[in-house]
Amino acid sequence: MLDLYEKSKFIDTHSHIFREYYDNIDEVIKEAKKNNIDKIIISGCDLKSNIEIIDLIKKYDILYATLGFHPTELNDFNEDSIKWLEEHLKDDKVIGIGEIGLDYHYDNTDKQLQQDVFKMQIALAKKYKLPILVHSRDSIGDTYNILKDAGVKGDIHCFSSSVEMANEFIKLGFYIGIGGIVTFKNAKNIVEVVKNIDLNHILLETDAPYLTPEPYRKYKNESKYIPIIAKKISEIKNIDINDVARVTSNNAYRLFDKLRK
């Protein structure tokens, strides 16, 4: 893949590169660098992954973190969780709060708890002037209603709604996270979103280990596949892949103040 993307420097703005999913993180990082991935943001989901992240960002220069509690991982969530989160937000390489949000996909979810925890974490983001990395599944209306007056900026990761909703979030100061789904055969909806919004509002992401782009779907996702996603965006928008790299990386630096060039 290297030749084609020789000049491009990419940022993977959302991933879960944890030991739970990868036997050899050294190799994942090495492969990412080989494929011109400049920075990788890893996002916490529960206390265990958040604690691991603190260790990983010390070990690997390329890794930066967002810490947070994911809406489907709230079984162990309690007051101490929020205290722990607040204590770790001042770390140099902790650049935002996430992955946070709402997920109504499963029938057994406690929507009230999800909304309360989402709002608590938004309040911290506001207090510490940090961007948020938002997960929204089957919940775009409630997500929008909570964010519209929240006074925070961020990224709607793995965006899966309409062009109209994308524009509403952009008006609030949010970026639209585009990942492997854009390469899938049934990705009509996301292709429309990419076509109709300005590149200045798009961030590249893998959500690794999930959502590997075509034609590598049988493998576990890794940051090294980011150029495949960028290539697809460059085809949809009929522009050079190096422009996709440059503009989306600048977008990441603009959103995440603590992500250093």
Ligand code: NI
């Ligand atoms: Ni994720």
